[in-house]
Amino acid sequence: MRAAPTRLLAAETPHPTDTSGAGFAPAEREQIFALLLEKVPLAVLATASSIITYVAQASKTATAPLDHFPLDQRLSNALLSYALYLFNTVWPRSLAVFYPHPSSIGEQIPLWQAVAALVGLTFLTLLCLLYGRRRPHLAVGWLWYLGTLVPVIGIVQVGSQAMADRYTYVPLIGIFIAVSWGGIDLLGWWHRCKPLLVTFWAAVILSLLVVTRVQTAYWRDNVSLYTRAIAVTEKNWLAWNNLGNYHLTRGDVRQALSLFQEALRIKPDYPDAWYNAGVVFSRVQDYLRAIAFYEKALQLDPTNADGWVNQGLPTRPLISTRKPRLATSPLCE
Numbered sequence: 037m038r039a040a041p042t043r044l045l046a047a048e049t050p051h052p053t054d055t056s057g058a059g060f061a062p063a064e065r066e067q068i069f070a071l072l073l074e075k076v077p078l079a080v081l082a083t084a085s086s087i088i089t090y091v092a093q094a095s096k097t098a099t100a101p102l103d104h105f106p107l108d109q110r111l112s113n114a115l116l117s118y119a120l121y122l123f124n125t126v127w128p129r130s131l132a133v134f135y136p137h138p139s140s141i142g143e144q145i146p147l148w149q150a151v152a153a154l155v156g157l158t159f160l161t162l163l164c165l166l167y168g169r170r171r172p173h174l175a176v177g178w179l180w181y182l183g184t185l186v187p188v189i190g191i192v193q194v195g196s197q198a199m200a201d202r203y204t205y206v207p208l209i210g211i212f213i214a215v216s217w218g219g220i221d222l223l224g225w226w227h228r229c230k231p232l233l234v235t236f237w238a239a240v241i242l243s244l245l246v247v248t249r250v251q252t253a254y255w256r257d258n259v260s261l262y263t264r265a266i267a268v269t270e271k272n273w274l275a276w277n278n279l280g281n282y283h284l285t286r287g288d289v290r291q292a293l294s295l296f297q298e299a300l301r302i303k304p305d306y307p308d309a310w311y312n313a314g315v316v317f318s319r320v321q322d323y324l325r326a327i328a329f330y331e332k333a334l335q336l337d338p339t340n341a342d343g344w345v346n347q348g349l350p351t352r353p354l355i356s357t358r359k360p361r362l363a364t365s366p367l368c369e
Contacts, residue, residue, distance in 0.1 A: 109137075109138070109139045110190055112145040112147070112150035113137060113199075116145060120199060122211070127247070128244075128251060131251055131268070132268050132272070134197055134269075135200070136196060136272050137198040141302060173213055176210070177212070180213065181208065185203065258279070266279070273299045273309070276299040279295050280309075280312060289316045289319050293313060300313070308337075310332045311343050314326045314346065315346065326346075
């Protein structure tokens, strides 16, 4: 798959600066057709893989329904994600382990953001296609980026994330193709300014090294990771909950409870936070409140086996208060 654009480039132009011919000769058209034809088996395999993945995710209820993530918000988020992925590549400053989708908490993406992203993407697409004949690396690289992101851009929503940096590992190859061959063009145009260009790109690489070093420091432990996610994203209910789990495992139940409550303030229908808060109340032997939180968690997610078990465990001390049914009923579900 990675060799395809390179082969196409080599077939159409022996050098990135070749500007001969305004149209395709018959021999060129045949060669391009052959190159496209050889990709058909790969396209068939990719389509089959996509179908299998969708069916597997749907069977596990991982795909989000349209009433929770409306189609217009999926399209708006897709446009915005295309732009944000590019920005984070150029300047990776506000990276996070999880980017919450606004629809996950019943909010919407501002229309102006989606429109601005659409205008910018349209402009770049037209620009790359306009110069694509003379410098095919621009068209190939940009279309690679746009095309390979389609399966993971969120039209088929899996999970509650708006975007995920790991999705760009393959798509960004296209951007790097365009930048690498474009750098050769710059050297051809500005051969007299070669020292200046070398200095410029050295400064860029050094800046990215510094930013990368800063970003990797946020992954040194859970506290740093989730605190950073809270700082660079808005209403990150997952980060608040996971940070609470960190404190809960270390016995700091008061701090853990406040973090779970913040997660529930942002996303009241988040079953994991209800369950985790119930664990906190069980730890401090506030059993009636623990049962109430477990019951709420189970209303939101009846498949939580731990919730059914834990709902029965703290009620043992309450059997003497004529509530034996609470202790036995959940364990029989």
